[in-house]
Amino acid sequence: MSFNDDVTLDTSQVRSGGGGSGGPGGLVVGGGLGGIVVLILALVFGIDPSQLPTGGSGQAAPGQVQAGGEVDPTAFQECRTGADANRSDTCRVIGTVNSVQAFWAGELPRYKREWQETPTVLYSGATQSACGTASNQVGPFYCPLDKSVYIDASFFQVLSTQFGADDGALAQEYVVAHEYGHALQDQLGLLGKAQQGGTGPESNGVRIELMADCLAGVWTQHASQVPDEDTGTPFLKPLTDADIESALSAASAVGDDRIQEAATGRVSPESWTHGSSASRQKWFLQGYRTGDLNQCDTFAVASVES
Ligand SMILES: [Zn+2]
Numbered sequence: 001m002s003f004n005d006d007v008t009l010d011t012s013q014v015r016s017g018g019g020g021s022g023g024p025g026g027l028v029v030g031g032g033l034g035g036i037v038v039l040i041l042a043l044v045f046g047i048d049p050s051q052l053p054t055g056g057s058g059q060a061a062p063g064q065v066q067a068g069g070e071v072d073p074t075a076f077q078e079c080r081t082g083a084d085a086n087r088s089d090t091c092r093v094i095g096t097v098n099s100v101q102a103f104w105a106g107e108l109p110r111y112k113r114e115w116q117e118t119p120t121v122l123y124s125g126a127t128q129s130a131c132g133t134a135s136n137q138v139g140p141f142y143c144p145l146d147k148s149v150y151i152d153a154s155f156f157q158v159l160s161t162q163f164g165a166d167d168g169a170l171a172q173e174y175v176v177a178h179e180y181g182h183a184l185q186d187q188l189g190l191l192g193k194a195q196q197g198g199t200g201p202e203s204n205g206v207r208i209e210l211m212a213d214c215l216a217g218v219w220t221q222h223a224s225q226v227p228d229e230d231t232g233t234p235f236l237k238p239l240t241d242a243d244i245e246s247a248l249s250a251a252s253a254v255g256d257d258r259i260q261e262a263a264t265g266r267v268s269p270e271s272w273t274h275g276s277s278a279s280r281q282k283w284f285l286q287g288y289r290t291g292d293l294n295q296c297d298t299f300a301v302a303s304v305e306s
Contacts, residue, residue, distance in 0.1 A: 003082030168246025181212030217287025
């Protein structure tokens, strides 16, 4: 129950996609996915920027992106207010997308930048993105080729049942805000850095992921404390320790070490792409406590681990 009941939701920022048209085995992203660890990593926070197709073969024309898709669009019509966002996962995604975008649109001019509106495609089963087939095997991701976030409607259940995150609202909101962190990185020209430097706890790829965790934390602070310009109320109610625990449980659940241990019984830091549970929690908290974009520069520190 974290949204203020009377905030207004804008469903135009979210499109429906999916409906299973991609069929089984539609995981085409990158072509280099092999082995259970990589597959599970992909499942958790979607596509590594380093796994993106480099040529034109994976690109769909903009009009194709939603081909064949349907999460029942009438479901969106029920998403009108913060009270709806507190009731339904779908409306909560929409409310979070609204809040995150309103925040960055207001924040970036302080840095002489302008936020470019970034849609979310909420799909069920599978849908086409310019980065390949999005499916519930991939998990939420940001596609820089069509500048959209993709979220599978069933992901939040996977997050709690398979990865042990709690099912609290802030855990879900953190996931959405993390993906919008990648959109911001793209707009700031940082996302390409992820492709340099391979894997491992201090790799560029991990630093990009931890920065996105920190940016999610920055949003969390503002969304719970700063009134929205349009409505005069913050999107989120003041956060409790339990809310923060919820976000941290999600950050922890998707740490590379936790996932590897669950999948293979051992931890191989050299193959990390997203960071350890501890570092993901650390960077989320850093953003949440400071509320300051500049405190999220994971490339400015010698080590991103504690
Ligand atoms: Zn990510």
